[in-house]
Amino acid sequence: MTERSLLAPCRLGVAGVGTVGAGLIALLHAKPDFAPGGRRVEVAAVCARSRARDRAVDLSAFAWFDDPVALAVSPDIDVFVELIGGADGSAKAAVEAALKAGKPVVTANKALIATHGLELARLAEAQGVPLLFEAAVMGGAPAVKLVREALVGDDILSIAGILNGTCNYILSEMEATGHSFAEVLAEAQRLGYAEADPITDVGGFDAAHKITLLAALAFGGAPNLAAAEIEGIDAIELMDITLAKELGFRVKLIASAEREGGGLTGEPVRASVRVAPALVPLDHPLAQAGGALNALFVEGVRTGRLFLQGAGAGAGPTAAAVAADIADLLSAPVRPVFQAKASTLSLLDPADAGRRHAKVYIRLVVRDRPGVIASVSEALAKAEVSIDSILQHSVGATGLVPIVLTTQAASEVAIAEAVEHIAAIDAIAERPKMIRIARI
């Protein structure tokens, strides 16, 4: 790129022309001069699986590549924009090829960066080209910029948020309609809000990719996806949404990263990174972020708590984030991919899960027998877990009754052991359901 005059247009090669790619092409058609430095940006070439597919945008003006790797190294492009998706396969091959060819890369691919971030950062920095991924997290809301740039002078303590719009939509719809997870998922698939293969979203993996990226930037390591604990929303029952609400909570899929060590203590930074359903107080901003919204709290030692909210996906927001990265690289900053040179980085170390404490919601389905609450209380007391509240409804026609306990903060390991003991009690009709109460 450096050989070209600053006034020559910046020519993009766009691999993957789905929703976001079409949004980017439309954006550049409307605003080719959006970059403040004055350099025009245009799409020069595209690559997609099918040339024939109906798209909202006309691709006939662009050179066509069948092979993303060939596009990535084409001498006719200055910047490679990867919108294929997926941690491996052609997305990875093409990004590597572009970096090796000395081309800046902009990607919306959270799976790729969460899985191969360190390796790609080393490659990018060895070649002296930027690798940017603002569009990978929270669509048009600048979560990456917030953590990487705005808080670079602070010590970040924790991050917690709603990073998957599909899950948030499904949970919101279950509450609003009283339908089951399976029913709402099927309807979301029919409307195009959920993928035909929904496991990446509803299994929590997409949110895990995103929080892994943010944790790496927040705590000064490289992304370590393998260290993330991941639980999706597929086991959330309508009953739990209803009972949680009676207790003043809403069930949300929360992606969180908490720092342990580091800073003044001199220990290496470790992080507890996880995605799991959690109960959030109804009046909390995360509980109020409904539908497909994404929302994020970041807490820093100096800055305190910042909150950012916006549409987490979609053509417009994500294309705007890609455009922001393009404007950024046109300003030619010299900056490592993560928060230190990749040659000095290692994967972010996981925290010791055994040391964590939480308050939890435990929902039991009980055959109405005398003494069961006594047995449950005893199991919790033995594990040194104190009960905060108990909610029991009257017995229905089935003879089965849900009982909900919330606990005070206790060792998560101890709680899990107590729940195993509770599960073994005779009167307990199905496996107890445990959901953490978010510490936010």
Next chain:
Amino acid sequence: MTERSLLAPCRLGVAGVGTVGAGLIALLHAKPDFAPGGRRVEVAAVCARSRARDRAVDLSAFAWFDDPVALAVSPDIDVFVELIGGADGSAKAAVEAALKAGKPVVTANKALIATHGLELARLAEAQGVPLLFEAAVMGGAPAVKLVREALVGDDILSIAGILNGTCNYILSEMEATGHSFAEVLAEAQRLGYAEADPITDVGGFDAAHKITLLAALAFGGAPNLAAAEIEGIDAIELMDITLAKELGFRVKLIASAEREGGGLTGEPVRASVRVAPALVPLDHPLAQAGGALNALFVEGVRTGRLFLQGAGAGAGPTAAAVAADIADLLSAPVRPVFQAKASTLSLLDPADAGRRHAKVYIRLVVRDRPGVIASVSEALAKAEVSIDSILQHSVGATGLVPIVLTTQAASEVAIAEAVEHIAAIDAIAERPKMIRIARI
């Protein structure tokens, strides 16, 4: 700066060692290596009004300057950090001197940039040095970065938020304590939350400086402070806070900027920029941002509505924002100060105020005479302003009764004229109070 090795520390000259300056010195003491590029940052020299004043930080290690201009041009500093404040005087002289000497400038001075932004941007760009001001708006919450960088590829339609923590604190305290504006202000001054001369804050000028900056970045012009309409909170009475709440609203000092023209219409962009008390629905995030919080909505054509919230001031947040700007300039981006080269920029044009429509709250104090509501209704009807609701309490011992009307959306000019007619009605005991209902 370019002559020095990348590994030599970046030496700051810090002019103004109040709360923020002390916070910055403490931050750099704790984290001199915060910049991702690996270049150490250190304070080399400081300048403040009084050498003797007790401060939370030890200044003895730094070279001392009595004159900020002498500090700004010192060969022993690489970057000038201006924390003096004020639109003119020594802050302006020192920033100009630093830019003329080819030194990058980081400032938290909203008054300076709002008042002299175009002139200073021309100077900075002629010298090829950055002039950064993230710390000028919303403390550690990256409002400038959000509007300037994250949304650079979008078309921003409107910005609305709470940008002055002192006013927000005073309004929150009035509601919580039932004390008058004067009482709460005096207490805030005693606690150090408000300045001895509070007019910059409570008169709305500080918020106007900030929204003027954001509007320039959002709409592609240079800051035009003279075009901002400014109304403070000094005339807000407790009665209005109480009555608004009965109607489901909270009184907030809202800074807003709305685009008119531009984009697809091809007209030049104009903007309606103002600061004024407004009623916000109680369940709206801006109503829920209490105390000294700052909060901002930005709406873009593609991105939709983004929301950002955080502590808007204080040593930690503002120092973190200054540090973010230092890290940014160490990455050596080549970027104009505003959204296009200053040589091509003009002051952002104001929108035609006569075309604006709003819903308003009108509070009257009426001598309890029959027929007054009829007269008021008639005045509004003549101006083609429709009444949305009326709230009237029973008559107190004084014989005076407050009546609140809310209107449907109508021309602001027509409403103002109708209010003049209402003010002239015999039974109206004091000047009617009008507060807009926020369009958010």
